[in-house]
Amino acid sequence: MEGIHHHTAALIRKLESIAPLAPEEKAALLRLPLRLKSVPAHQDIVSEGDRPCESCLVVNGLACRYILTEEGKRQILSFHISGDIPDLQSLHLTTMDHSLGTLVPCQLAFIRHEDLHALMRSHPRLGELFWRDTLIDAAVFRQWIVGLGRREAHSRIAHLLCELLVRLRAVELVEDHAFTLPITQGELADALGISAVHANRVLQDLRAENLITWRGDTLKVLDWQGLQRAGEFDPTYLHLVKKEAL
């Protein structure tokens, strides 16, 4: 496997976290033609209204999907980590109903839709797997809705941190219950539907309860059980096959 293609490794790790992969399926994935691109922080990858003809694999960095309201408020819809294809839905929904942007400098790999279609034609199981991935995406949205609608800020933050921990662990980016979270409190607030000021206060609460620390870019979970309880977190909705999560 030549150097250029190890970028697909992140994707393979991610897909293996949600279903087993056959060797020839991995091989087919590694043959996917990629258009690599480095994008600086805080820049749109695709914007609402675009009609992309390729989808974007996050090789590393952190991206998010978001929508702006007319009054200029931003709602972040999801965070996307190494191995995610955040705009896979553009395969069958031609125009983007939201934007996708970077939160930090990202390495991206664009895959043309026609190449994805060809891949899925020759490997139907991979097609089902990509479908499954978009379905899990929707399951995450559902939990997000419950949090926004029925949980208070304290619980919402806890839930989001639990989700990030589990997803990052699935692609081996967690060590000792700590991971890189290179976002501002304002961005966290935009994801949780609260103000930056309030996010700050609730984070202080979580620290005071000895559930987490967050210094610089690294978030460390001090009390995994406690954080899950605080967020009413049950990882079932992530539909992972690797069950070493607790």
Added chain:
Amino acid sequence: MEGIHHHTAALIRKLESIAPLAPEEKAALLRLPLRLKSVPAHQDIVSEGDRPCESCLVVNGLACRYILTEEGKRQILSFHISGDIPDLQSLHLTTMDHSLGTLVPCQLAFIRHEDLHALMRSHPRLGELFWRDTLIDAAVFRQWIVGLGRREAHSRIAHLLCELLVRLRAVELVEDHAFTLPITQGELADALGISAVHANRVLQDLRAENLITWRGDTLKVLDWQGLQRAGEFDPTYLHLVKKEAL
């Protein structure tokens, strides 16, 4: 086409609202074996934790997906009308991460997963269409998130009513900007993440602004432009092909 299969008509109308259907694809849909069932109001169709081997087509009535929090609060995730297959995702997500229940007495038609898989194998375009349907489902969730996170109750209700109007119109269940909405204010509140009391007050506002009336089961939109403005509603995210929406 025998009587038993006209139940599929609702599904065909729905699918045609999101993509064109070839005659032989319609024919294949009409050959789908259905298990019909009438379910009384306020009863679960599938529950969180279930591992269904069939999916459920709403022939008529009104269903919703929901999640209960530990404190017993309910968050309704989506409403489902004639032609919808609310648990299509169970095709590839084996265990339900939420529940699906009726709001009024419903006629349902269950389709076995293996029959769906066979259909999609023989008609790949239908497979893509079902995938597209679940992607639109996710798009609706995204708008729901924006409403819950960044819009106030007044705007949220308006947006939901706009969405219902457009979706019902796509399956020809709207006449003169009026449709049947057989739910209580409490159920509406559970969908919008507010309390029943507050839902009541905001509905009074909407009536006072001459945007809607809601007497008994029938909701009538008096000022379609105004309601869309109030809800910041833009139907793009529903990805309909029939563009007679305004």
Added chain:
DNA sequence: CGATACGTTGACGGAAATCAACCCCGGTGG
């Protein structure tokens, strides 16, 4: 060394929750 962005804190106000009472209306059963 200002400039800027982010984090933090306090004071105030507003949207919505909660609690409670009351009304209306369509069953239902004595």
Added chain:
DNA sequence: CCACCGGGGTTGATTTCCGTCAACGTATCG
């Protein structure tokens, strides 16, 4: 027939969570 009941809608009083505004601290950087 009517009393009773219960669910839903309506209203008011009070509380809570959270937003907004504003000030200030702190760290990084050209």
